[in-house]
Amino acid sequence: MDNFESDIASRVKGIEPRVVAWRRDFHQNPELGNRELRTAKIVAGHLRSLGIEVTEKVAYTGVVGVLVGGLPGPVVALRADMDALPVAEEVDVAFRSTVRTEWGGMQCGVMHACGHDAHTAILMGVAEVLAGMRERVRGTVKFLFQPAEEGAPGDEGGGAEMMIAEGCMENPRVGAIFGLHVTSNHHTGKIGYRSGPLMASSDELRIFIRGNQTHGAMPWLGVDPIVVGSQVVMGLQTIVSRRMEVTREPSVVTVGVFHGGNRDNIIPDEVKMEGTIRTFDEGQRDAIHDHVKRITEMIAESGGAKARVQIKRGYDVVVNDPALMGFAVPVLQRVAGAANVGVVDKVCGAEDFSCFQKVVPGVFIRVGCTPPDVDLRRAAPNHSPRFFVDEACLKLGVTSLSALALAWLENGVRPQS
Numbered sequence: 114m115d116n117f118e119s120d121i122a123s124r125v126k127g128i129e130p131r132v133v134a135w136r137r138d139f140h141q142n143p144e145l146g147n148r149e150l151r152t153a154k155i156v157a158g159h160l161r162s163l164g165i166e167v168t169e170k171v172a173y174t175g176v177v178g179v180l181v182g183g184l185p186g187p188v189v190a191l192r193a194d195m196d197a198l199p200v201a202e203e204v205d206v207a208f209r210s211t212v213r214t215e216w217g218g219m220q221c222g223v224m225h226a227c228g229h230d231a232h233t234a235i236l237m238g239v240a241e242v243l244a245g246m247r248e249r250v251r252g253t254v255k256f257l258f259q260p261a262e263e264g265a266p267g268d269e270g271g272g273a274e275m276m277i278a279e280g281c282m283e284n285p286r287v288g289a290i291f292g293l294h295v296t297s298n299h300h301t302g303k304i305g306y307r308s309g310p311l312m313a314s315s316d317e318l319r320i321f322i323r324g325n326q327t328h329g330a331m332p333w334l335g336v337d338p339i340v341v342g343s344q345v346v347m348g349l350q351t352i353v354s355r356r357m358e359v360t361r362e363p364s365v366v367t368v369g370v371f372h373g374g375n376r377d378n379i380i381p382d383e384v385k386m387e388g389t390i391r392t393f394d395e396g397q398r399d400a401i402h403d404h405v406k407r408i409t410e411m412i413a414e415s416g417g418a419k420a421r422v423q424i425k426r427g428y429d430v431v432v433n434d435p436a437l438m439g440f441a442v443p444v445l446q447r448v449a450g451a452a453n454v455g456v457v458d459k460v461c462g463a464e465d466f467s468c469f470q471k472v473v474p475g476v477f478i479r480v481g482c483t484p485p486d487v488d489l490r491r492a493a494p495n496h497s498p499r500f501f502v503d504e505a506c507l508k509l510g511v512t513s514l515s516a517l518a519l520a521w522l523e524n525g526v527r528p529q530s
Contacts, residue, residue, distance in 0.1 A: 117246070117249060117516075117519050117523075118447060118448060118516050120246060120249075121242055121246075121448075121512055121515045121516055121519070122448075122512060124241075124242045124245055124246070125238065125242060125508055125511045125512050125515070126508075128238055128241055128242065128511075129238075129507065129508050129511075131238070131241075132234045132235065132237070132238040132507045132508070132511060133234075133504050133507060135155075135233070135234035135237055135238075136230050136231050136233075136234035136502075136504065136507060137208040138155075138208075139152055139155075139195075139225065139229075139230035139233055139234060140206075140208050140209075140210060140225050140230045141208040141209070141210055142210075142212065143197030143198075143210050143212055143223045143224055143225045143230070144195075144196065144197060144223070145196055145197055145198075145199065145214065145216065145223060145263075145266070146196040146260055146261030146262070146263055146264055146265050146266065146271060146272070147172075147173040147174060147196075147260055147261050147265050147266060147269055147271045148174070148196075148266075149174040149195045149196055149260050150174060152174075152195045152233060153169060153174045153175070153176050153195065153258065153260070156176045156195070156233065156237060156258050157169050157176050159237050159240070159241075160176070160178040160237075160240055160256065163180075163240055163241060163244035164244060164247075165178040165179065165180050165240060165244060165256070166178065166179040166180075166181075167179075171276050171279050171281055172259070172260055172261070172271050172272065172275035172276040172278075172279055172281075173260055173261070173269070173271055173275075174195070174260040175257070175258060175259055175260050175275075175276050175281070176256075176258040177255060177256070177257055177258070177276075177281050178240060178255070178256035178258075179253060179254075179255055179256075179285075180240070180243055180244060180247065180250065180253065180254040180255075180256070181247075181253050182247055182248075182249070182250025182251055182252050182253060182254070182522070183247055183248035183249065183250060184248075184249070184250065184251040184252070185251070185252070186250075186251035186252025186253070186522050186523075187252045187253075187288045187289075187521075187522060188252060188253040188254075188255060188285045188286060188287050188288050189252065189253070189254055189255070189287065189288060189289050189290070189291070189518050189521050189522055190254075190255040190256075190257055190281075190282065190287040190289070190290040190291075190469070190473075191236060191239060191254065191255070191256055191257065191290070191291055191292070191514050191518055192236075192257040192258075192259055192273075192290060192291075192292040192466065192469060193229070193232040193233050193235065193236035193256075193257070193258055193259065193292070194229045194232055194233075194258075194259045194260075194262035194263075195229055195232075195233050195258055195259065195260055195262075196229055196260055196261055196262055196263050197210075197223050197224055197225045197226070197227075197229065197230070197263075198223070198224060198225070198226045198227060198263055198496060199214075199216035199217070199221040199222070199223060200221075200222060200223070200224040200226040200496070200497075200498050201213075201221065201222025201224065201498055202222060202224040202226070202498055203498040203499050204498075204499055204500070204501050210222065210223060210224045210225070212224075216266075222498075224498065224500075226495065226496050226497060226498060226500045227263065227495045227496055227500070228294065228295035228296075228482065228495060228500070228502055229262065229263075230502075231295045231482070231502050231504075231506070231507060231510065232293065232294070232295070232510075233258060234507060235293070235507055235510035235511050235514065236256055236258065236514065238507070238510075238511040239256070239511050239514045239515050239518070240256050242511060242515045243515060243518065243519070246519075249519075250519065250522065251519075251522045251523055252522040253285055254518050254522075255281070255282075255285075255287055257276065257281055257290075257469075259272060259273055259276055259465075260272065261275075262464070262465055272465045272468070273465040273466065273467075273468035273469055274465065274468050277468055277469065277472060282469070282472050282473065287472070287473050288473060288474075289434075289437055289473055289474050289475065289476075289521055290469045290470070290472075290473055290474075290475040290476075291441070291475065291476050291477075291478075291514060291517045291518065291521075292466050292469075292475070292476075292477045292478075293477065293478045293479070293480050293510055293513065293514060294464065294477065294478075294479055294480070295479075295480050295481075295482040295502055295506055295510070296479045296480065296481060296482060296495060297481075297482060297483045297489070297492040297493060297494055297495060297500060297501070298457075298479070298481070298483075298489065298492075298494075299457070299479060299480075299481030299482075299483065299489070300481045300483050300484070300485045300487075300489065301481050301482055301483060301484060301485060301503040301505045301506045301509075302449070302450075302453050302481060302485070302505075302506075302509060303449075303453050303454075303455070303480075303481035304445050304449050304453060304454045304455075304478055304479065304480055304481070304509070304513065305455060305456070305457030305478065305479035305480075305481070306433070306438060306441070306442060306445070306454065306455075306456060306457065306476075306478050306479070307433060307438075307456055307457055307458075307459065308433050308435045308438040308439070309432060309433060309435060310362070310393040310394070310430050310431070310432050310433075310459060311431045311432070311433050311457075311459060311460060311477060312430065312431035312459070312460045312461075312462055312463055312464050312466075312467070312477070313364075313365070313391035313392060313393055313430060313431075313459070313460070313461045313462065313463055314390075314391065314392050314393070314395075314398055314426075314427065314428060314429050314430045314463060314467075315389060315390075315391055315427040315428045315462075315463030316389065316390040316391075316398070316402070316424055316425060316426050316427050317387070317388075317389065317424070317425040317427060318366075318368075318386075318387065318388040318389060318390055318405065318422075318423070318424055319385070319386070319387050319422070319423040319424075319425075320342075320345065320368075320385070320386040320387075320388075320409055320420065320421070320422050320423075321383060321384075321385055321386075321420065321421040321423075322338040322341050322342045322345065322383065322384045322385075322386075322413055322418050322419075322420050323338060323382065323383050323418055323419045323420070323421070324336035324337055324338030324341060324380070324381070324382060324383065324384075324416075324417075324418045325382065325417075326379065326380060326381055326382040327379075327380050328378065328379065328380070329377065329378035329379055329380055330378060332380055335380050336416065336417045336418050337380045337416075338373060338380075338381060338382065338383055338384045338418055339373045339374065339380070339381070339384055340416065341384075341412065341413055341416040341417075341418045342371065342373065342384040342386060344412050344416065345386070345408070345409050345412050345413065345420070346368050346371070346386070348408045348409070348412050349366050349368065349388075349405060349408060349409070350366070351408075352364075352366050352401055352404045352405065352408070353365065353366055353401075356400070356401075356404050357397055357400070357401070358397075361394065361397070362392065362393040362394045362397055363393065363459060363461070364390075364391060364392045364393070364394075364397055364401060365389070365390070365391040365392075365461055366388065366389075366390055366401065366405065367388050367389050367391075368386050368387070368388040369387060369388055369389065370385070370386060370387035370388070371384065371385075371386050372384060372385045372386075373385070390402070390405070390424070391461045391463070392430070393430055393459060394430070395429075395430070402424050405422060405424065406422045406424075409422050410422070427463065428463040428464060428465045428467055428468075429467040429468070429471065430467060431463075431464050431466055431467045431470065431477050432467070432470055433470075433475070433476050433477060434470070434474035434475060434476065436474070437474045437475070437476050438476050440520075440521070441476050441478075441517055442454065444516050444517055444520045445478070445513060445516075445517070447516070448509075448512045448513055448516045449509060449512075449513065457479060460479075462495070464477065476517070478513065480506055480509060480510050480513070481506060482501075482502045482503050482506040483501075483503060484503045484505075
């Protein structure tokens, strides 16, 4: 290791128990998007205690910390998301969440089912490590604690897009950004990376099929939107299998909601479907949107029904800058061991870290959080009520982000002017 990497390792070892305690506290007290008031207060207080300049209430509850190093240099950003999910926890740990709240008009449990509690605790640890090395920091480090990565309630907006709009990447201007995500897909101690597209874009699909209500015993007197809607679902499955160049990039079109009717012997007037579209290429993304609309409308017309299609563009593709990724891999190999760092498959999950990567070059890595003795095929995935984080992964998360930040400030890849 370089001298600063040895120093990082020593400091991380000293604060690891505190990082674990932070994570457990956040886990036991989860908060949904744009409601992370308690979490943000703890984060801001910690940063201030380290002598870091703090701005609060960015994009509702976001926190931005600015650490000015002892040596002149560029600006690097590190990001962690803070929000939990409307999921009732089923993991048997002493600090399990029993929080309940309302989401979408219904009472529900709240759980850090995607590991954002770990991300927040990790970045708090990084802030403490780098603040302790302030005189050796060549430049400035921005700590971005982001709300609402999982989505904002209703039409509030929020997340990375709002943080950027409110200036989190400016004053001083950021030159590169790094982030991570804990995942049950890999064992603790492992780091996964991929240059180029890593995580998919995510678009919301809504389809309304309007037929003509009639008695279920006399279907010929009306137009059955359930039958038409079923044909639409099957037709949409041909988009990926027959219209997309599958050797180029994968894509997914899934219908997850199908509502229609309220009695067994009445054919309803209308059915509603909801789904998701995932792609790794902007051209394919636009093409799929066109295919969905055309196929839906033509099938509906052929059955005597009318169709209305709504597609709401969501998060863009998470694209790791190739040059920055090439710079980051040797750093990760030094701190984690070359055998523990490897290329991973694309992930059809989505992340609004992509918003930051549209502003500056960025790298997003995946940090394993499944205990080594657990079969990965049996590990509960992120967003599951049984999602479990092996807290031994926190140390590697703090070490990795600390090392990436300092290494980039010293001699990292700079954006082309």
